[in-house]
Amino acid sequence: MSYTELTVWTRGIIMDKEGRDIVNSVAAAGRLEGKFSQAMENYVDNPDRTNAPTRKYCRLSETPIENALTYENEHPNVVVLVEQTMVKGWDYMRGMPPGGTLVINTHYSPEYVLRFVPGPERLAQLVCIDAARLADHKWLYYRLGELGLDRLSTEGAAERTKEVAPDIAAPLIAAVVKSTGIVKVETIEPMIANKTAFRAAFDQLRVLPIGRAVA
Amino acid sequence: MSTKGTHIPDWLQVPFAGITPAPSQKDGQDLFPTGNWRSTRPVYRDKMPPCNNACGTNEKIQGYLDLVKRGKYLDAYALIKEDMPFPSVTGRVCYHPCEQACNRGQYDEAISIRAVERFLGDLGQALPRDVVKAGKPNGKKVAIVGSGPAGHSAAYQLARLGYAVTIFEKSPKAGGLNRGGIPEWVLPKKILDREIERLIELGITIRTNTEIGRDIRWDDLEKDFDACLLAVGLTDPNSVRAQGEDKEGVLYGLPFLRDIGMGTSKVKLGRRVAVIGGGNTAIDCAREALRQGAEYVSMITVERNTKEMPAGAEDLHDMLEEGVVLVHGRALTNVVGNGRVEGFELHPAHFAGAVNASPIVVDRDVPPERFPVDNVIVAIGQRASISWVPPGFRSDRGGIKVDKFGRLGDTMFFAAGDISMVGTGQQLMVVNAVGDGKRVAFNLDRAVRGLPLQERTAPVDVITDLARLNMTYFPHFARVKQDLLLPTKRARTQDEVIQPFSKEQAVEEAGRCFSCGTCNACDNCYLVCPEPCIVRSVRSNGLYKILVDYCKGCRVCIEECPTGCLEGVPEMDFDTGVVRMDTAFAITQGLHGRQAEQLRMLPTLPPKDIENWK
Numbered sequence: 053m054s055y056t057e058l059t060v061w062t063r064g065i066i067m068d069k070e071g072r073d074i075v076n077s078v079a080a081a082g083r084l085e086g087k088f089s090q091a092m093e094n095y096v097d098n099p100d101r102t103n104a105p106t107r108k109y110c111r112l113s114e115t116p117i118e119n120a121l122t123y124e125n126e127h128p129n130v131v132v133l134v135e136q137t138m139v140k141g142w143d144y145m146r147g148m149p150p151g152g153t154l155v156i157n158t159h160y161s162p163e164y165v166l167r168f169v170p171g172p173e174r175l176a177q178l179v180c181i182d183a184a185r186l187a188d189h190k191w192l193y194y195r196l197g198e199l200g201l202d203r204l205s206t207e208g209a210a211e212r213t214k215e216v217a218p219d220i221a222a223p224l225i226a227a228v229v230k231s232t233g234i235v236k237v238e239t240i241e242p243m244i245a246n247k248t249a250f251r252a253a254f255d256q257l258r259v260l261p262i263g264r265a266v267a
Numbered sequence: 268m269s270t271k272g273t274h275i276p277d278w279l280q281v282p283f284a285g286i287t288p289a290p291s292q293k294d295g296q297d298l299f300p301t302g303n304w305r306s307t308r309p310v311y312r313d314k315m316p317p318c319n320n321a322c323g324t325n326e327k328i329q330g331y332l333d334l335v336k337r338g339k340y341l342d343a344y345a346l347i348k349e350d351m352p353f354p355s356v357t358g359r360v361c362y363h364p365c366e367q368a369c370n371r372g373q374y375d376e377a378i379s380i381r382a383v384e385r386f387l388g389d390l391g392q393a394l395p396r397d398v399v400k401a402g403k404p405n406g407k408k409v410a411i412v413g414s415g416p417a418g419h420s421a422a423y424q425l426a427r428l429g430y431a432v433t434i435f436e437k438s439p440k441a442g443g444l445n446r447g448g449i450p451e452w453v454l455p456k457k458i459l460d461r462e463i464e465r466l467i468e469l470g471i472t473i474r475t476n477t478e479i480g481r482d483i484r485w486d487d488l489e490k491d492f493d494a495c496l497l498a499v500g501l502t503d504p505n506s507v508r509a510q511g512e513d514k515e516g517v518l519y520g521l522p523f524l525r526d527i528g529m530g531t532s533k534v535k536l537g538r539r540v541a542v543i544g545g546g547n548t549a550i551d552c553a554r555e556a557l558r559q560g561a562e563y564v565s566m567i568t569v570e571r572n573t574k575e576m577p578a579g580a581e582d583l584h585d586m587l588e589e590g591v592v593l594v595h596g597r598a599l600t601n602v603v604g605n606g607r608v609e610g611f612e613l614h615p616a617h618f619a620g621a622v623n624a625s626p627i628v629v630d631r632d633v634p635p636e637r638f639p640v641d642n643v644i645v646a647i648g649q650r651a652s653i654s655w656v657p658p659g660f661r662s663d664r665g666g667i668k669v670d671k672f673g674r675l676g677d678t679m680f681f682a683a684g685d686i687s688m689v690g691t692g693q694q695l696m697v698v699n700a701v702g703d704g705k706r707v708a709f710n711l712d713r714a715v716r717g718l719p720l721q722e723r724t725a726p727v728d729v730i731t732d733l734a735r736l737n738m739t740y741f742p743h744f745a746r747v748k749q750d751l752l753l754p755t756k757r758a759r760t761q762d763e764v765i766q767p768f769s770k771e772q773a774v775e776e777a778g779r780c781f782s783c784g785t786c787n788a789c790d791n792c793y794l795v796c797p798e799p800c801i802v803r804s805v806r807s808n809g810l811y812k813i814l815v816d817y818c819k820g821c822r823v824c825i826e827e828c829p830t831g832c833l834e835g836v837p838e839m840d841f842d843t844g845v846v847r848m849d850t851a852f853a854i855t856q857g858l859h860g861r862q863a864e865q866l867r868m869l870p871t872l873p874p875k876d877i878e879n880w881k
Contacts, residue, residue, distance in 0.1 A: 103304050103819070137838040140845045141303020160839055170847060 055088075055113030056234060057125040061144050062134035064097070064104035070134050073221040075110035078228065081240035082112040089113070092123050105142060112234060130232050132224055133157065139168040150263065151176045155227045157183040157220060162260035178260040179231045183223035186256065187249040215245035222246040223253035230254055301798070302846040305820025307835040309792075309813055314729045314784030314832065318380060321368035324350045324420070324702030328365055328380055333787045333808075335383055335777035344391045345398045347384065351701060352423035353462040355392050356445055358385025359454045359765070361698050362547070362579045370733045370783050376746035379768075379776050386773040392461050401469045402429030407715055410435065410492040412479050415443020416697045417684025418498035419466060420704030421711075425496075426469040428712050433492075434471060437478035440529055441466075444500055444697065447525030448548070450555050451761045456528070480655025494679040494711050497656070497667060498704060501649035501685045501695070507543055509611075510601040512645070516608030520548045520646025524555060537641020538562045541611060542591075543599050545569065545576040549646035550583060553591045556644065557758050565592040567599060567613060575622045585751065589758040597636070598629050602643060610639045651686055664690025672720035673707035679714065683707035731784030735831035740791070747776040786811070786832045792824040815844045 058078060062071030072093065079091035090111045093099060099106035109125045111117055127147045133139055136158035145154075152175055156165055159182045166172055217225060222244050229237055230253075244250045318328040327346055334343035347354045361381055369377035391397065407430050411418045414436040422432045440446055441463050445454065467473065477483060479499075488495045504519035506512060518534065520542075526532035540561040542553040545568030556564045566586075570576045572595060573583055587593065598616035602608055612635035619625045650665050660675045662668035666689040667675065667682040674681050684700040687707075693699055703723065710720045750766040751757075757764050768776065782789075786808045793801045793811065800817040801824065803810055825833045838844060 103306075105304070135306065137306045138303070140838065141847065143847055158839070165839075167842065168845060 055111050055115075055117060056130070057128045058110040058112075058130045058132070058228070058234065059125045059128035059144070060108040060110075060132040060134060061138050061142065062106055062108065063138070064099045064101045064106050066102055067134050067220075068099055068106065070217075070219065070221040070224070071106065071108040071132075073217045074132060074134075074225055074228065075108040077216055077221075077225055077240055077243050078235055079110045079112070080243060081235040084239050085235060087112050087114060088116050090117055090120070094124065105138060129153065130155070130228060130234065132228060134220070134224065136160065136165075139165055143170055145169065145171045145174060148174050150174050153177050153179060153228075153232050155179045155181065155224060155231065157181060157224055159185065162258055166260065166262075172262060175262045177231060178262060179227050180258045180260075181223050181227040181253055181256065183220040183227075183249070183253070186223040186252050187220045187246055216243050217250070218245040220249075222250040226250045226253035227257055230257060231259060301819045302814075302816040302844060305815075305818055305838050305844075307820045307822060307825075308815065308838050308841060308844065309818065309820075309822070309825050309833050310836045311786055311809070311811060311832055312834050313786060313808075314731045314735075315727045316783040316785055317368040317370055317730050317732070318365035318378075318783075320727055320730050321364040322350075322702070323364065323696065323699035324705055326350045326365075326384075329780060329782050329785050329787070331387065332378065332380070332383060332777040332780040333782060335387070335773055336780070338774065340387065340390055341398065344387045344394075347387055348391070348397075348399050350705060351384075351698075352420050352466070353388070353445075353459075354384050355388025355458050356454060356462060357698055357701070358382070358388040359458070359763075360445070360449050362694075362696050364694075364696075364698070370731070370736070370781055371779060373733055374738070374741070374781075375743045378779055379746055379749065382747075382749050382768045383773050383777055386768045386770075389767060392458065397465050397468060399423075399427060399465075399469070401426050404431065405429040407431065407493045408433070408491070409711065410488050410495040411498060412488075412495070413443055413498040413500055413684070414441040414463075414473060415498060415500045415684065415700065416445060417500070417686075417700040417704035417707075418443065418496070419445070419462075420701040421496050421498060421683055421708035422471050423466060423469065424705050424708040425712065426466075426471050428708075430712075432471045434473045435477045435479060435483065436473060436475045437481075438525075438529060439475055439531075441473045441475055442528075443498075444700075447528045448521060448551075450524060450527070450551055450558075452554075452558065452757065452764050453551070455763055485655060485657065489679075494681065494715055496704075496707060496711055497675075497680065497682040497686060498684040498700075499651070499653065499686050500700075501651050501666075501689060503650050503652045504645065505648045505650055507599050507645045507647055509599045511604070512602055514602050514604055514608050515606060516604070516642050517602060518642060518644045520544065520552045520644055521649055523552060523644055523646075524548070527555065527559070534559070536561045539640045540564045540642045540644060541599075541638070541640045542566045542644045542646060544646035544648075545578060546646065546648070547578050547582065548648075549644075550578050550586050552644045552646045554586050554589060554758075556642075557589055557591070558761060561642070563592075564590070565594055567594045567597050569596065569598055569616050569618065569627050570622060571596050571617065577623050585754075585764065588754040590754070598627060599643070599645075600629060600631070600635060603637070608640060608643055610637055611643055612637050651689065653686070662690065666690060671722050671724075672710045673703070673723050674710065674714065674720070679711075681707050681711050681714075729784070731831055735784060736781055737827060737829045737831070740829040741781060744779050746779070747772050782830045784831050787830060789829060791827055791829055792833060795823050795827045797821060797823060816846050 060071040060074050062068060075091040079089040082089040092109050094107040097106040098104055127149050130153045131144050132155045134157055136156060139156060154175055158165060158180050162178045162180045166178055229240060316329045319325055331343040331346045351357060358381055363381045365380045366377040371377050409425050409430045409432050411422050411434045414434045418434060422434055426432050442459050445459050504521050536556055536559045540556040542549050553564050553566050568576055596615055597613040599611060600614045601612040603610045614635050615630045616627050619628050656667060660668050667686050669675055669682050669687045673683055683704045685695045706723045713720050752762060752764055788806045788808050793803060798817050800814040802812050822835055825835045
């Protein structure tokens with residue numbers, strides 16, 4: 053029962069779709085590559101509260117996934133923080149086996165952010181990507197209040213667009229794919245709406261290697 | 268089944284999920300440490316209000332207006348005395364750059380700051396003892412040359428620092444420009460005398476009738492004192508360079524006012540008086556001429572209209588009310604008469620370039636206008652009289668050459684006030700001289716103690732503008748007007764023209780202050796916070812505290828802050844504020860955390876002994 057687990061931490065309503073796009077596209081790409089995959093959201097977190105921290109999960113496996121009824125990743129290999137200040141709250145490193153990867157959407161350097169990471173010795177690498185800038189997403193950090201009005205639901209009922217990763221999710225998916233190789237770029241790229249930001253993220257990734265990667 | 272009287276042991280007293288105790292004032296916040304929801308943190312950061320910045324001596328205007336509003340007059344007086352030795356004087360004579368800068372001026376009408384300052388100054392005058400004390404003597408001696416605004420201010424600040432200060436004044440009475448340049452009906456002499464008394468109460472020695480260069484030499488200053496500050500001001504009048512200017516009956520503005528102020532005037536004015544010049548001194552001369560017995564006073568300016576004149580609009584208005592006639596666009600070219608002034612000639616004139624900053628062009632091709640007159644008062648500015656200063660320290664603009672700290676080269680001589688500000692583009696007015704005296708005095712103190720000096724004009728990073736304020740909280744209110752004596756009553760007497768504020772008026776006017784960019788303890792953040800995470804013990808500026816463990820960063824307090832002193836700072840810039848939870852809601856801190864811990868510990872507790880249950 054060994055499989056790769058990806059947990060995305062995001063904020064309710066205002067960045068909920070970003071988190072959902074990441075787990076959905078990675079799971080779909082894995083399935084296209086012939087793997088067994090799951091993607092699910094965590095409703096324990098009350099994701100329909102603006103700004104509340106919520107989690108999204110994805111699992112990829114070469115063999116059928118047996119514990120299909122556990123809706124939580126207990127040992128995430130890859131953790132993504134869609135919003136940078138989440139690095140200061142929550143124990144997102146809980147259960148991570150050695151050799152994990154942490155991807156953060158931030159304009160700060162990995163060296164600065166590292167001071168907030170609990171138990172960094174478990175990390176193989178800390179990846180920082182300024183996704184908001186790459187996706188030209190000016191209003192995300194400055195107009196949080198208006199965002200809440202714009203996106204009425206966490207479940208896609210009143211989203212502005214049905215596209216996958218039109219915004220800051222695209223660079224974050226690129227960061228996950230490039231730093232971990234969890235799925236192939238060729239498989240996932242056709243699903244992404246914002247291909248410009250996706251390609252740009254490949255060059256502008258900032259990776260801080262910390263420990264030894266575990267195969 | 269009744270549960271009345273049932274005993275539930277501690278370890279079983281675990282509430283059901285979702286049932287939480289009612290939040291109380293004491294520990295209601297203990298439930299959810301929601302601080303990690305925050306991406307922006309509110310921070311109290313007081314910024315420079317425009318009035319404080321515009322004030323020549325950077326009085327804490329917002330601060331004392333706030334104190335007056337709350338009825339703490341003595342505290343307000345003590346605050347004003349930090350920067351200003353004589354609020355009763357500037358409360359009357361200042362051209363109030365603060366009121367021009369006041370943000371309220373863009374909204375309805377500027378605060379009447381000068382009137383409140385005068386109210387506080389008069390309050391201080393009535394006190395049997397001043398609130399300011401001399402500092403602990405440090406054994407150093409400082410000489411100050413000149414007892415005008417700059418010298419007075421420097422002496423005051425140095426005495427508070429513990430220096431033994433001696434002021435040298437060449438006139439028979441101390442006060443400098445305050446006494447010699449400001450008429451009785453603006454600043455009564457008894458007010459100024461009281462302020463000079465306050466200075467002497469600080470232990471300062473004032474030696475009148477003592478002129479440097481005549482009674483005391485430069486070398487004596489260097490030898491007898493640890494440091495010396497020159498604040499001699501501009502004492503000699505500029506000449507208008509017209510023909511026949513040396514005739515009897517031609518007077519100069521500042522000496523005319525000074526002789527009246529010192530009580531040594533022998534001038535008897537005729538019926539018709541002409542004042543040459545368009546500045547504040549010229550206005551004072553014209554109004555004083557009326558009070559000295561002249562019947563017809565006219566004022567001749569090169570400026571084409573009243574807007575171009577470098578004078579205070581209020582004084583100009585009051586002067587016109589008193590019956591002075593203005594003639595624009597003319598220059599005095601000839602004073603006629605046989606030994607004594609009998610008439611004068613005017614030619615059309617204008618400035619070659621910018622107003623008051625370029626040479627005057629006189630059109631001599633047209634025939635002159637000729638008027639009969641008994642006295643001509645020339646008030647077109649002053650220059651320094653500093654032949655006793657070593658030539659190396661004189662600037663090419665006629666003042667004393669100082670570096671940016673107010674120091675003369677590497678010597679222990681400093682200069683402040685008009686004498687060092689002339690020609691630098693700074694406005695020459697009492698409050699600017701006071702501020703310069705204060706800053707140079709502090710530099711003198713640092714030089715004596717061997718510390719690095721500070722620039723006299725330090726840049727300010729943020730000056731609060733109207734866009735930073737939340738205007739929802741400020742209804743329109745008209746400015747409280749100061750009463751004036753009627754023009755017919757005041758024009759021939761030495762009675763003070765502008766009347767003081769009553770206590771009620773001062774409080775009402777101070778209540779109009781926006782408190783731009785500075786916390787005035789309005790309690791708004793305390794009330795609007797949806798979580799009770801803003802706390803205070805007493806209602807006072809700087810004593811609000813934000814409980815960052817519970818602040819969600821909703822920005823309500825920032826948006827609602829009336830004064831704009833609350834700022835949103837990115838949370839990531841802080842090292843503190845880490846509120847670590849296991850997952851989004853299964854928390855480890857607060858009441859829920861303790862309950863979860865009890866649940867976790869349940870299996871490890873010993874099983875119930877049912878047999879011996881009591």
